[in-house]
Amino acid sequence: MVQVAPDWIAVDWGTSRLRVWAMQGATAREQRQSEDGLTGLTPDAFEPALLRLAGDWIGPDGMDIVACGMVGARQGWHEVPYVAVPTAPPVAAAVRSPAIDTRVRLWIVPGMKQASPPDVMRGEETQIAGFLALNKGWDGVICLPGTHTKWVHVSAGEVVSFQTALTGELFALLARHSTLRHSIAETGWDEDAFAAALDQARSRPERLAAALFALRADDLLNGCPPDTARARLSGLLIGADLAASRAYWLGQQVAVIGASETAAPYVRALQLQGVPATVADGDRMTLAGLTAAHRAL
Amino acid sequence: MVQVAPDWIAVDWGTSRLRVWAMQGATAREQRQSEDGLTGLTPDAFEPALLRLAGDWIGPDGMDIVACGMVGARQGWHEVPYVAVPTAPPVAAAVRSPAIDTRVRLWIVPGMKQASPPDVMRGEETQIAGFLALNKGWDGVICLPGTHTKWVHVSAGEVVSFQTALTGELFALLARHSTLRHSIAETGWDEDAFAAALDQARSRPERLAAALFALRADDLLNGCPPDTARARLSGLLIGADLAASRAYWLGQQVAVIGASETAAPYVRALQLQGVPATVADGDRMTLAGLTAAHRAL
Numbered sequence: 001m002v003q004v005a006p007d008w009i010a011v012d013w014g015t016s017r018l019r020v021w022a023m024q025g026a027t028a029r030e031q032r033q034s035e036d037g038l039t040g041l042t043p044d045a046f047e048p049a050l051l052r053l054a055g056d057w058i059g060p061d062g063m064d065i066v067a068c069g070m071v072g073a074r075q076g077w078h079e080v081p082y083v084a085v086p087t088a089p090p091v092a093a094a095v096r097s098p099a100i101d102t103r104v105r106l107w108i109v110p111g112m113k114q115a116s117p118p119d120v121m122r123g124e125e126t127q128i129a130g131f132l133a134l135n136k137g138w139d140g141v142i143c144l145p146g147t148h149t150k151w152v153h154v155s156a157g158e159v160v161s162f163q164t165a166l167t168g169e170l171f172a173l174l175a176r177h178s179t180l181r182h183s184i185a186e187t188g189w190d191e192d193a194f195a196a197a198l199d200q201a202r203s204r205p206e207r208l209a210a211a212l213f214a215l216r217a218d219d220l221l222n223g224c225p226p227d228t229a230r231a232r233l234s235g236l237l238i239g240a241d242l243a244a245s246r247a248y249w250l251g252q253q254v255a256v257i258g259a260s261e262t263a264a265p266y267v268r269a270l271q272l273q274g275v276p277a278t279v280a281d282g283d284r285m286t287l288a289g290l291t292a293a294h295r296a297l
Numbered sequence: 298m299v300q301v302a303p304d305w306i307a308v309d310w311g312t313s314r315l316r317v318w319a320m321q322g323a324t325a326r327e328q329r330q331s332e333d334g335l336t337g338l339t340p341d342a343f344e345p346a347l348l349r350l351a352g353d354w355i356g357p358d359g360m361d362i363v364a365c366g367m368v369g370a371r372q373g374w375h376e377v378p379y380v381a382v383p384t385a386p387p388v389a390a391a392v393r394s395p396a397i398d399t400r401v402r403l404w405i406v407p408g409m410k411q412a413s414p415p416d417v418m419r420g421e422e423t424q425i426a427g428f429l430a431l432n433k434g435w436d437g438v439i440c441l442p443g444t445h446t447k448w449v450h451v452s453a454g455e456v457v458s459f460q461t462a463l464t465g466e467l468f469a470l471l472a473r474h475s476t477l478r479h480s481i482a483e484t485g486w487d488e489d490a491f492a493a494a495l496d497q498a499r500s501r502p503e504r505l506a507a508a509l510f511a512l513r514a515d516d517l518l519n520g521c522p523p524d525t526a527r528a529r530l531s532g533l534l535i536g537a538d539l540a541a542s543r544a545y546w547l548g549q550q551v552a553v554i555g556a557s558e559t560a561a562p563y564v565r566a567l568q569l570q571g572v573p574a575t576v577a578d579g580d581r582m583t584l585a586g587l588t589a590a591h592r593a594l
Contacts, residue, residue: 074517082518117507118514148476148510164514165506166475173470178463179445205503206540209462210414213445217415217461220371221379243503 006030006057008064010290011050013071014123015039015147020054026291038070046077047099062103066094066294068286069123072108082113082120086158089129091289092296109293112159119164123286124150127257130288131280132157140253143277145266147172149241151248163248167241168262174212175233183219188227191268197232198269201239208240238269249275258282303327303354305361307587308347310368311420312336312444317351323588327354335367343374344396359400363391363591365583366420369405379410379417383455386426388586389593406590409456416461420583421447424554427585428577429454437550440574442563444469446538448545460545464538465559471509472530480516485524488565494529495566498536505537535566546572555579 006022006029013019016037021028036049050065057063072080078097083090094107111122124144132138132154144150147168153160175184201208215232218224224232242249254270255278256263263279270277303319303326310316313334318325333346347362354360369377375394380387391404408419421441429435429451441447444465450457472481498505512529515521521529539546551567552575553560560576567574 113514113518115518117511118518119511120514120517163507164510166471166477166509167506169475170506173474174463177470177474178466180463205505206537206543208502208505208541209464209467209534209537210460210541212463213461214414214416217410217417220417221410221412221415237506240503240506244505244507246503 005059006063008066008294009054009057010287010294011054011065011067011069011071012123012126012286012290013038013067013069013076015070018049018053020050021287022054022057023287023291023294026288028287038073038076043077046071047101047104050104051101058103060103062105064105064107064294064297066107066109066290066297068109068126068290068293072110073122078106078108080108080110082111082122085112085114085162086160087112088158089125089132089289091126091129091293094293094297107293107297109290112162114162117163119162121150121162121164124152125159126289126293127282127285128152128154128159128289129292130285130290131255131257133288133292134280134285135255138253138255140255141248143245143249143254143256143266143270144282145256145258145262149266151245153248163245165241165244167237171234171237174237175230180212180216180229180233183216183224183226183229184233185226185230188230190225190228190231193228194231194235194265194268195272197235198239198242198272199235201236202242202273205240205243208236211236234265235269238265242269242273249273254278255280257285302356303360305363305591306351306354307584307591308351308362308364308368309420309423309583309587310335310364310366310373312367315346315350317347318584319351319354320584320588320591323585325584335370335372340374343368344398344401347401348398355400357400359402361402361404361591361594363404363406363587363594365406365423365587365590369407370419375403375405377405377407379408379419382409382411382459383457384409385455386422386429386586388423388426388590391590391594404590404594406587409459411459414460416459418447418459418461421449422456423586423590424579424582425449425451425456425586426589427582427587428552428554430585430589431577431582432552435550435552437552438545440542440546440551440553440563440567441579442553442555442559446563448542450545460542462538462541464534468531468534471534472527477509477513477526477530480513480521480523480526481530482523482527485527487522487525487528490525491528491532491562491565492569494532495536495539495569496532498533499539499570502537502540505533508533531562532566535562539566539570546570551575552577554582
């Protein structure tokens, strides 16, 4: 139980997970989460899922609930249009969205879009806003590794451009659902193998399709250990990501936003290119961004 | 029913499918197939699966059964060691393998392996042997598109080197199991979109990871038609494959072995690079290779 009643509720609603925080000002008093991600929900199931998880935090006078993430997508609770770059991350433009329970004052933070090359994000804009709120005047490139890794060019408080790579999703598909799955461990690591594969993919990115199959062949012929293969797969895919995003990070000040286990290989990969990177915790940035959104209501 | 009794049985046993032919000399009199691919079979289930499908072709005196494909893999019926390149495709080295039914005289064609870069094949060596049996003295590069596309350098009747790319498997994973699946049709085509994406991936292969996500973003922002997205995904992945295999096909005589729908986009892709390619039917090459194996018993 929360000892002191919250004044608002922060919500990060993604594809696979719903997370809520009982907030007092900028401070999270309690955090809860459920598996009620977008994937399993029909539009009329969002409000019950939220009330199941956080309903007891909402008093009879109602409460502001500020949400970011895929909740605002076409398959989400309410679709909220993207804001086009260049723009400040649009946390000050949260959209009031209807709810059946009149105590629920729902606000959804819009995502961002880029016309050319076509690109979109939902959720990361809030983390970027949080990072900029905590690092006033910061210019440079923000890397947000994950299922869909984002590289974001920030200047004078605005997102100028961004680029998404399927890196995390490719890793999961290849490691769990492809022929390579027989050769790749669920956990474990080999730092030297990671660095070598990263270098291989960075310097010869055009050979990726062949380098991936070689992981399987190297196991069949030489019994490559599965934790080594796991680190090599990560190195190949992050190397390919770095090759694709070179124009973003080369010679730039870089911040990596994410959970430590997700951020670590990117930080290491950037270090190996001679690019030092600041690390910022993903959850902390989400909360700082949602707090900025709440203050702007 | 076969009108005239076969003298031997040709078998192509892959991951997802078992196919058998009742052969008289080099001529197939009847073909049958079942879904008894390797994936669903324990080692003791291979012989019953074969007898269910082709048992009535085998007389009381027994019969030579010549098999190629994953049947000789570690997870197959009997493991048959790879033969190292450089070597002629080892159809003349089929390995006699035990069976419980004494009428079954089982022979399994070995696959090929390459030490560096590590690579393996099982099944394609038989198609290559078939192609070389039908095209005496042919030198050049053979492309075998599929789940795992192979590029094979052939000289003086021997396989000198080869390279595998995960192209077909990546296409299936991305089109059916990734975020892109929402934007990609099961069928349909757009030739101009294919050619443009191919060119994009060929000339900027290092941008593949970002180009893939752009397929999804282009649908969300611009409503890119799903058959166009399908052709673009194929173009990106085959373009990446061509970039990886450039040292194989550039300036070479190329033959593409495969079913027409699998071979067609590769033939078109090679034409767009100014490389004319001969096409050879995959099933016909398999039978010609197994026939060469049978003659060599």
